[in-house]
Amino acid sequence: xxxxxxxxxxxxxxxxxxxxxxxxxxxxxxxxxxxxxxxxxxxxxxxxxxxxxxxxxxxxxxxxxxxxxxxxxxxxxxxxxxxxxxxxxxxxxxxxxxxxxxxxxxxxxxxxxxxxxxxxxxxxxxxxxxxxxxxxxxxxxxxxxxxxxxxxxxxxxxxxxxxxxxxxxxxxxxxxxxxxxxxxxxxxxxxxxxxxxxxxxxxxxxxxxxxxxxxxxxxxxxxxxxxxxxxxxxxxxxxxxxxxxxxxxxxxxxxxxxxxxxxxxxxxxxxxxxxxxxxxxxxxxxxxxxxxxxxxxxxxxxxxxxxxxxxxxxxxxxxxxxxxxxxxxxxxxxxxxxxxxxxxxxxxxxxxxxxxxxxxxxxxxxxxxxxxxxxxxxxxxxxxxxxxxxxxxxxxxxxxxxxxxxxxxxxxxxxxxxxxxxxxxxxxxxxxxxxxxxxxxxxxxxxxxxxxxxxxxxxxxxxxxxxxxxxxxxxxxxxxxxxxxxxxxxxxxxxxxxxxxxxxxxxxxxxxxxxx
Amino acid sequence: xxxxxxxxxxxxxxxxxxxxxxxxxxxxxxxxxxxxxxxxxxxxxxxxxxxxxxxxxxxxxxxxxxxxxxxxxxxxxxxxxxxxxxxxxxxxxxxxxxxxxxxxxxxxxxxxxxxxxxxxxxxxxxxxxxxxxxxxxxxxxxxxxxxxxxxxxxxxxxxxxxxxxxxxxxxxxxxxxxxxxxxxxxxxxxxxxxxxxxxxxxxxxxxxxxxxxxxxxxxxxxxxxxxxxxxxxxxxxxxxxxxxxxxxxxxxxxxxxxxxxxxxxxxxxxxxxxxxxxxxxxxxxxxxxxxxxxxxxxxxxxxxxxxxxxxxxxxxxxxxxxxxxxxxxxxxxxxxxxxxxxxxxxxxxxxxxxxxxxxxxxxxxxxxxxxxxxxxxxxxxxxxxxxxxxxxxx
Numbered sequence: 053x054x055x056x057x058x059x060x061x062x063x064x065x066x067x068x069x070x071x072x073x074x075x076x077x078x079x080x081x082x083x084x085x086x087x088x089x090x091x092x093x094x095x096x097x098x099x100x101x102x103x104x105x106x107x108x109x110x111x112x113x114x115x116x117x118x119x120x121x122x123x124x125x126x127x128x129x130x131x132x133x134x135x136x137x138x139x140x141x142x143x144x145x146x147x148x149x150x151x152x153x154x155x156x157x158x159x160x161x162x163x164x165x166x167x168x169x170x171x172x173x174x175x176x177x178x179x180x181x182x183x184x185x186x187x188x189x190x191x192x193x194x195x196x197x198x199x200x201x202x203x204x205x206x207x208x209x210x211x212x213x214x215x216x217x218x219x220x221x222x223x224x225x226x227x228x229x230x231x232x233x234x235x236x237x238x239x240x241x242x243x244x245x246x247x248x249x250x251x252x253x254x255x256x257x258x259x260x261x262x263x264x265x266x267x268x269x270x271x272x273x274x275x276x277x278x279x280x281x282x283x284x285x286x287x288x289x290x291x292x293x294x295x296x297x298x299x300x301x302x303x304x305x306x307x308x309x310x311x312x313x314x315x316x317x318x319x320x321x322x323x324x325x326x327x328x329x330x331x332x333x334x335x336x337x338x339x340x341x342x343x344x345x346x347x348x349x350x351x352x353x354x355x356x357x358x359x360x361x362x363x364x365x366x367x368x369x370x371x372x373x374x375x376x377x378x379x380x381x382x383x384x385x386x387x388x389x390x391x392x393x394x395x396x397x398x399x400x401x402x403x404x405x406x407x408x409x410x411x412x413x414x415x416x417x418x419x420x421x422x423x424x425x426x427x428x429x430x431x432x433x434x435x436x437x438x439x440x441x442x443x444x445x446x447x448x449x450x451x452x453x454x455x456x457x458x459x460x461x462x463x464x465x466x467x468x469x470x471x472x473x474x475x476x477x478x479x480x481x482x483x484x485x486x487x488x489x490x491x492x493x494x495x496x497x498x499x500x501x502x503x504x505x506x507x508x509x510x511x512x513x514x515x516x517x518x519x520x521x522x523x524x525x526x527x528x529x530x531x532x533x534x535x536x537x538x539x540x541x542x543x544x545x546x547x548x549x550x551x552x553x554x555x556x557x558x559x560x561x562x563x564x565x566x567x568x
Numbered sequence: 569x570x571x572x573x574x575x576x577x578x579x580x581x582x583x584x585x586x587x588x589x590x591x592x593x594x595x596x597x598x599x600x601x602x603x604x605x606x607x608x609x610x611x612x613x614x615x616x617x618x619x620x621x622x623x624x625x626x627x628x629x630x631x632x633x634x635x636x637x638x639x640x641x642x643x644x645x646x647x648x649x650x651x652x653x654x655x656x657x658x659x660x661x662x663x664x665x666x667x668x669x670x671x672x673x674x675x676x677x678x679x680x681x682x683x684x685x686x687x688x689x690x691x692x693x694x695x696x697x698x699x700x701x702x703x704x705x706x707x708x709x710x711x712x713x714x715x716x717x718x719x720x721x722x723x724x725x726x727x728x729x730x731x732x733x734x735x736x737x738x739x740x741x742x743x744x745x746x747x748x749x750x751x752x753x754x755x756x757x758x759x760x761x762x763x764x765x766x767x768x769x770x771x772x773x774x775x776x777x778x779x780x781x782x783x784x785x786x787x788x789x790x791x792x793x794x795x796x797x798x799x800x801x802x803x804x805x806x807x808x809x810x811x812x813x814x815x816x817x818x819x820x821x822x823x824x825x826x827x828x829x830x831x832x833x834x835x836x837x838x839x840x841x842x843x844x845x846x847x848x849x850x851x852x853x854x855x856x857x858x859x860x861x862x863x864x865x866x867x868x869x870x871x872x873x874x875x876x877x878x879x880x881x882x883x884x885x886x887x888x889x890x891x892x893x894x895x896x897x898x899x900x901x902x903x904x905x906x907x908x909x910x911x912x913x914x915x916x917x918x919x920x921x922x923x924x925x926x927x928x929x930x931x932x933x934x935x936x937x938x939x940x941x942x943x944x945x946x947x948x949x950x951x952x953x954x955x956x957x958x959x960x961x962x
Contacts, residue, residue: 132650166648174660174667177652185649192649245646346705396858397817 053506057363088363102459107536108543110564112214119210119219119424120558122203125194125554126226132179133171188238194554198267198320202558204230205274209561212281225527231289240296247303261303266320268304270558272297272333279337297337304330306343314353316426318365318418318506323353324425325509328516331432350433357446360423366457367418418504421458423447423467424513431520440522450530458510459534461541463502463550467493499547501552507542508559515566539563570597601866605915608864615925618932620961625689629698631947632678635669635940636701663713665705670944673729677948679705680736684951687743688962699747706751715758728782730762731791734803734925738795759795766792767806776814778839780831781891785814786838790905793845811846816841819858821839832894832949834871836860837902844909852909862928863919871899872923890941896931897949900924904956921957928953 191200666675
C-alpha cells in the first residue's frame with residue numbers, strides 16, 4: 053500500500069518538476085532531476101529509516117585535530133593578489149585547493165586570480181607586503197580575513213575545552229602575537245579607512261564594506277568567547293579588541309537595520325546565519341542595542357514567512373545551479389516550486405534582489421541551509437510558544453518528503469563539480485593533461501570541504517532548533533539524530549581534507565559548542 | 569559608471585548585493601489624484617522635445633571627446649597586508665581600445681555617441697577631431713588587445729558593457745562610410761565573441777536581473793537588440809526566447825520600489841520598453857496594461873518623480889548621486905521607446921513623449937553639474953533618448 057502511494061506521489065512530483073522545467077526552459081544540466089522521496093507516515097517511520105548515528109564525542113583527540121589546523125594557518129600570509137600584474141603567473145594555485153569561502157569576499161583592490169572585475173585592463177598592480185604587517189594587523193593568515201578570525205576563535209574553543217592539552221602554550225603564544233594592542237588598533241584603522249573610502253560620512257550606508265557581514269559576525273563571535281573566558285591573558289586580549297569589537301557591533305547593527313530584505317541564499321552573506329552569530333555576542337556582552345537591531349529586523353523579515361522550500365536544499369554539485377537555493381531567490385523563502393507554471397508572475401511585492409550567481413560570480417557557494425539558518429535564528433528571537441507555532445508553519449514536517457533533503461547525509465562527491473562554463477580549449481599535451489588533473493583534484497577537494505562545512509552548519513542549526521523546543525516535544529530526539537547524521541558526514545568529509553584547513557575546524561567547533 | 573559601480577561590483581562579489589538600501593521617497597499628502605489621462609495631461613508642464621540639431625550635436629560630442637583619452641582612475645585600495653603600486657599597461661595606446669571615460673563600458677558608449685553624432689552630422693566642425701579619436705581607438709591592434717584581455721576576464725562587463733559594444737558595432741556596420749567599414753572590420757571579432765557570450769549568458773540566466781543599474785537584463789537585451797536583429801540571428805532568437813521565458817508572465821510591476829538610491833534606469837520602464845520591441849502589438853497592448861499601472865495613476869508616479877530642488881541647488885548632493893541625472897535620460901529613453909511601439913492613435917503616445925521630454929529637461933541643465941563623474945556617460949544616454957523621437961532627429 054505504501055509502495056503504491058509513494059510511487060504515485062513520486063510520479064506526480066517528478067511530473068511537476070518536468071513541466072516546470074519545460075515551461076521555463078531551464079537547461080536540464082542545471083537542475084537536480086531526482087525526485088524527492090514520498091512522505092513517511094509519521095515521525096516513528098522516519099526514525100526507523102534513519103541510520104543510527106551517535107554524536108561524536110568531543111574527546112581530546114578530536115580537540116587536538118581541530119586545534120592543530122588553525123595553528124597551522126594563522127601565520128600563513130594571505131595570498132598576494134594573483135590577478136594580472138601581480139608579478140606571478142595567472143595559473144591557478146596548484147599547491148592547495150581554493151577555499152570556497154574565499155570567492156565571496158576579496159579585499160578592495162585585492163582580486164583573486166582570474167578576477168571578474170577587470171583588474172589589469174589599464175592599471176597593472178605590483179604588490180609588496182605592508183611593513184610591520186605582523187605588528188599592525190591581527191588576522192592576516194588563514195587565506196582570508198574571516199577565516200583568520202574564525203581560526204583564532206577555534207584555537208580558543210579548543211584551549212578552553214582542554215586547558216591542559218599540549219596545545220596550551222602554542223596557542224597562547226599565537227594569540228599573544230596576533231591579539232596585541234597595536235595589531236588590533238591597526239585593524240580598526242584599516243576598517244575605518246576602508247569604510248570612509250566607500251562613504252566618507254560615518255555610519256552612512258557603506259554598501260559593499262569589506263567583510264561585512266560575515267567577517268564582522270565572526271569577529272563578534274570571537275569577542276564573545278574572550279569576553280566570557282575567565283583568564284588573565286584573555287582579559288587583556290579582550291580589552292585590546294574592545295574598540296574594534298564596538299565599532300563592528302555598531303556597523304553590523306546598522307547593516308542589519310538598513311537591509312531592505314534578507315539575503316536568503318546559502319552563501320556566507322545569509323542574513324539569518326550572520327544574525328545568529330551576532331546574537332551570540334549580543335547576549336554574551338549584553339549589547340542590547342545590537343540585540344534589539346537583530347530581533348526587530350529578524351521579526352520584520354521572517355515572522356510572516358510561509359513554508360520554506362526545504363525540498364530545494366538537496367546538496368547538488370556547486371556549479372549546477374549554485375547548489376540548491378544558492379541563487380538568491382526572488383522574494384521570501386516561500387515554497388514556489390509547486391506553483392503552476394502558467395500563472396502570472398505578480399511583481400507587486402517583488403524584490404529587485406541581487407543578481408543571480410552568473411552575475412560577476414555573485415551569490416557565492418552554498419555553505420549553509422537557508423531554511424535551517426532561519427529556523428535557528430528565530431529560536432533566539434521568539435518565545436517558546438510563539439516559536440513552536442512559527443516553526444510548525446515554516447518548516448515542513450520532519451517526516452515529509454519535502455523535508456527529506458535535510459534528513460539525508462550529503463553524498464560524498466567522487467568527482468569535481470561541473471564547471472559553470474566549459475573550459476576554452478583542452479590542452480592535450482602531457483603537461484596540459486597533468487595541469488588539468490591537478491585543477492580537477494583541487495576542485496574536488498574544494499567541493500568536499502564545502503560540503504563538510506555545509507554539513508556542520510546544518511548540524512549546528514538543528515541543534516539550535518532542538519534546544520529551543522520544549523523538552524516534552526516528541527521531535528527533539530529526531531532533531532538530535534538528524535544533527536548527528538549531518539555532523540558525522542561533516543567529520544567524514546573533513547578527514548584528509550586539504551582545502552578547508554583555514555575554516556572548517558571553526559565550523560566543526562561551532563557545532564560542538566552549540567551541542568555542548 | 570563611477571564609485572557606485574565599483575561599490576556594486578564589490579557588493580556583488582561579496583554576495584551581498586541585496587544590501588542596497590532602497591529609500592522610499594514619501595509622497596506629499598496633497599499630491600493630486602487623477603482618474604483619467606486628460607486631466608493628468610492638463611496638470612503637466614508643457615515641455616517641447618529638444619531637437620537633435622547641430623548645436624545639440626556639438627554639445628553632446630564634447631563630452632565623449634574630452635573623456636576618451638582621460639585614463640580610467642588609478643585604483644586606490646586601502647591596503648590590508650598587500651600594498652599595491654600601479655602603472656599603466658605597457659603600450660596601452662596600441663593594445664587597448666576603451667581605457668578612457670572612467671570605465672570600459674562608459675568608454676564604449678562614449679565611442680558610440682561620437683559615431684552616432686558623426687553619422688547624423690558628417691560636417692560638424694569637430695568632425696575631423698572625432699574621426700581622429702575614433703581612428704586612434706579602433707585600430708586593429710587596439711581591438712585585438714581588448715579581445716585578448718576579455719577572453720581571460722571572466723564575466724567582467726557582462727552583460728552591460730558587452731551589450732554596448734554590440735550597439736556600437738550595429739551603428740558602425742549600418743553606416744555607409746569608408747572609415748566605418750574599416751573600424752567595423754577591426755571590431756567584428758570582438759563583437760562576435762561578445763555576442764556569443766551574451767547568447768550563452770541569456771540562455772543560462774534563471775531569473776532576470778531587475779535592478780535599476782548595470783546588470784539589468786532588459787537593458788542588456790535592449791542595447792543588444794539592434795545588432796542582433798541586423799547581424800546575429802542566434803542572438804536575436806535567444807533574446808526573444810529569454811524575454812518570453814523571463815518576462816512574459818510578469819504582471820503588476822513593483823513601481824513603488826522605484827527609484828532605488830543608485831538607480832540610473834527604471835526597471836519597470838525598461839522591461840516594458842524591451843517587450844514593446846519584441847512582442848507583436850496585439851499581444852503587447854494587453855500585456856502592457858497588466859504590467860504597468862495607467863500613466864495618470866498614483867501608482868505610476870514613482871516612475872516620473874523628478875529631481876527634488878535639494879539636488880538642483882546642491883551640486884555636492886548630485887555628485888554623490890550622479891546616477892540620478894542619468895536616470896532622467898534613461899527613463900526618457902524607455903518612455904520614448906514605449907511611445908514608438910504604441911499605435912500612433914493611442915492617447916498615451918503624446919503623454920509618454922511629454923513625460924520623456926520633462927524627464928530629459930531636468931537632465932540637460934545638470935549635465936555639467938558634477939563634472940567628470942557625470943560627463944563620462946551622460947551624453948550617451950542623452951543622445952540615446954533624443955534618437956527615440958523620430959521627429960527631432962534630422
